[in-house]
Amino acid sequence: MTPIHIRQFKYPEDYSAAIQLWESVGAGVRIGASDAPAEVLKKLQRDPDLFLVAKSGSEIIGTVIGGFDGRRGMVYHLAVALAFRRRGVASRLMAEVEDRLRHKGCIRCYLLVRPDNLDAVKYYEGIGWGLLDDYIFAKDLV
16 A cells, blocks of 8 residues: 655646546535635745645645634645545544644634535544534634
C-alpha cells in the first residue's frame, strides 16, 4: 500500500486534480465561483498553509481548505476520493487544518454541512464538532 502524505496545495499543479476530486465525491462538495482559478489564487495569497491535499503516490486523494479572518476559522471542501474512504484520510486532513488554525490563534471554527448529508453530520459529530443550527457546526480549538 502506498503511503498517504499531507502537504500544502500547489497552484497550478494541483488545481485540476482538486476540481476533479470535488466533482467526483457527490453532493458533499459544491463547486462554485470561489473555486475558479483567480479565486483560488486569492485564497493562496491570504493563507496558503490552510489549503491542504492528501496524496497517495502522485494522485490527490483528499483536500481540505481552512480560512482564518483573525478571529474565527472556517473549514470547507473536505473531500476524500471514494476508493480511499474509511482509511483515516479525512481525519488526518481535519487534524492538520485544525492544528494550523490553532497555531494562528483561532479559538473557534465553523463549517457548513447540508442537513441531508447524514454521513457528514455523523462524521463531524464523531470528531468533536457540535451542531449549532440545521447545518452549521462549530468547534472550539482551545
